[in-house]
Amino acid sequence: MTSPARQPRPDPRRHPERPAAAPDPATDAYVTHRNLLFTVAYEMLGSAADAEDVLQETWLRWSAVDLGAVREHRSYLVRIVTRQALKRLRTLQRRKESYVGPWLPEPLLTAPDVADDIELADSVSMAMLLVLETLGPAERAVFVLREVFALDYDEIAEAVGKTPAAVRQIAHRARSHVTARRPRATPSPDEAQRALRAFQRAITTGDLQGLVDVLAPDVVLLSDGGGIRQALPYPVVGIDNLLRLLTTGWSTHLAGRSAEPLHINAAPALLVRRDDEIEAVLSLHLTDGRITAVYNIRNPEKLRRVEREAGVGR
Structure with a gap:
């Protein structure tokens, strides 16, 4: 998946003091899709802190990839962030088992215009994140990638390490589960x-x-x-x-x-x-x-x- 000959580039967000350099395709792609990647990780984890850690891991892997072998940057980045989030999700589940009292997602301060995108607003809402907590890791990943980000089944299969046929079944099961429990909210x-x-x-x-x-x-x-x-x-x-x-x-x-x-x-x-x-x-x-x-x-x-x-x- 990665080329050992390539050295990871510094995270462009972690080094704002560096002078502007020549455009770099890997950096440009990462910055272009960063909000998408953060949202995928956050919706899977319910934690902004852990989502940020996942993005750091994603950057390290992405910066070492041979871009000449990558057909579509967005899909490849989503595949990396999904796999890293799935690893982190299993750790979080163990942490939640010993959590004191009710667990709620980490709150995100969002711009007022985010609410204008009804599907996006619904997907990051506290109510939806709590419903997603009732899904297993694979179901949660498949639901987020399919229902929120409209990835096709082949792309999702690559991201979660399952066959497209299995992903279709998981998507159907997860959709039914969420539909029965999701509280809708579209207040004026x-x-x-x-x-x-x-x-x-x-x-x-x-x-x-x-x-x-x-x-x-x-x-x-x-x-x-x-x-x-x-x-x-x-x-x-x-x-x-x-x-x-x-x-x-x-x-x-x-x-x-x-x-x-x-x-x-x-x-x-x-x-x-x-x-x-x-x-x-x-x-x-x-x-x-x-x-x-x-x-x-x-x-x-x-x-x-x-x-x-x-x-x-x-």
């Missing part, structure tokens, strides 16, 4: 802003009245503290239980708290700070204009990159 900008303002007011002032009007009866809150920060070890289900939590927990510790609206995983969210230190990300999932899920990410290890906009693409 006005609905999203209304819900966001109500939640922002509730956690910064203690005023819950407006929040009642935008909560679905069966709303669910999940908290991820990773055993580092305090978080509920179980889901909170229903309006009454969520309001009780806000009244007895959040609303009694308002001093020094602020909440900044932003887009997390292409959905409305709040970046919560206390005394200028990041405390949590609250990501909202809306259906028919009402909040059906609240994802409360408190694990500080997952919040290190939340102020750095992630480049996602297809």
